[in-house]
Amino acid sequence: MNLKHSVGCILLLFVQCRLQTRAEEVLELANSHMLSPGDYMKLININTKGTKYPRDCSEIFKWSEQSSKDGIYIIQPAKEPIGVFCDMQDGGWTVIQHITANSSVDFDRTWQDYKYGFGSLNDNYWLGNEYMHQLTNSPRPYILRVKLVDLNAEIKLGEYEPFLIEDEASQYRIRLGLYKGSAADALTQDTEAYLHDNQKFTTKDKDNDNYFQNCAKLEHNGIPGGGWWYDACAGANLNRRNVIYWQKDCNKEQMCKYAWMMVRPADYSQDHSMACPAQKNEL
Numbered sequence: 001m002n003l004k005h006s007v008g009c010i011l012l013l014f015v016q017c018r019l020q021t022r023a024e025e026v027l028e029l030a031n032s033h034m035l036s037p038g039d040y041m042k043l044i045n046i047n048t049k050g051t052k053y054p055r056d057c058s059e060i061f062k063w064s065e066q067s068s069k070d071g072i073y074i075i076q077p078a079k080e081p082i083g084v085f086c087d088m089q090d091g092g093w094t095v096i097q098h099i100t101a102n103s104s105v106d107f108d109r110t111w112q113d114y115k116y117g118f119g120s121l122n123d124n125y126w127l128g129n130e131y132m133h134q135l136t137n138s139p140r141p142y143i144l145r146v147k148l149v150d151l152n153a154e155i156k157l158g159e160y161e162p163f164l165i166e167d168e169a170s171q172y173r174i175r176l177g178l179y180k181g182s183a184a185d186a187l188t189q190d191t192e193a194y195l196h197d198n199q200k201f202t203t204k205d206k207d208n209d210n211y212f213q214n215c216a217k218l219e220h221n222g223i224p225g226g227g228w229w230y231d232a233c234a235g236a237n238l239n240r241r242n243v244i245y246w247q248k249d250c251n252k253e254q255m256c257k258y259a260w261m262m263v264r265p266a267d268y269s270q271d272h273s274m275a276c277p278a279q280k281n282e283l
């Protein structure tokens with residue numbers, strides 16, 4: 001390597017470091033523990049003007065006239081800005097959970113971890129019950145979409161409208177409305193004798209379920225269930241690391257590789273088509 005080249009490299013490193021520290025200093029993200037230093041470099045919508053960030057990914061998608069790409073963005077559902085992964089390909093969804101079967105991210109966590117989130121925004125994560133509450137506690141009702149992918153890459157979807165996570169005083173209780181989709185309705189129907197709708201959240205250190213033991217601690221092949229809105233236990237559980245469970249769609253026999261939970265305002269698509277009608281030549 002010649003001298004000029006190495007000076008260039010050092011300069012480049014220096015500039016990159018400066019940019020990185022600047023971004024981390026300027027941005028006080030409440031969930032900075034879910035971003036690696038490299039993620040700060042890749043943040044798509046750093047806002048230096050000090051104004052409020054968009055409430056969720058659907059707003060970003062709308063403002064970009066549907067041209068934004070999947071990735072990590074900053075949103076501000078309440079007081080504090082947070083980082084989140086936006087699924088823009090599917091139309092501006094805010095990802096609140098993502099798991100890969102047998103991922104290295106540990107989902108066997110405490111109440112506090114489930115409250116403020118864990119994992120990595122670029123990978124598998126739980127956004128945090130507190131932020132799920134902030135997002136869904138809005139005058140505009142939200143939709144929950146569950147996306148499941150099995151080992152043959154077949155995709156199943158399920159949506160609940162409306163979807164609300166109550167506050168911590170209510171133990172982050174889940175409230176679900178009408179269901180539609182190609183996956184089984186595993187949360188509001190009790191086909192397995194377990195009903196998840198209206199249940200409080202349970203973790204290994206906070207037992208709010210309807211079983212005589214703590215459902216979050218029950219193991220399958222040595223892996224506990226993780227936090228979830230358990231009944232007396234589960235007809236679905238997306239937080240057990242070694243088996244993604246969604247009734248007949250994902251289980252020990254019919255294995256799934258990936259699951260996502262994501263949210264978007266319910267009136268979003270109507271709203272959107274009014275704001276920007278599609279041109280005939282775009283279709």
Ligand SMILES: *[C@@H]1O[C@H](CO)[C@@H](O)[C@H](O)[C@H]1NC(C)=O
Pocket residue numbers: 101102242255256257
């Ligand atoms: C997860 O790991 C277990 C144990 O190694 C294996 O039996 C199972 O097939 C894996 N699951 C998936 C979806 O790859």
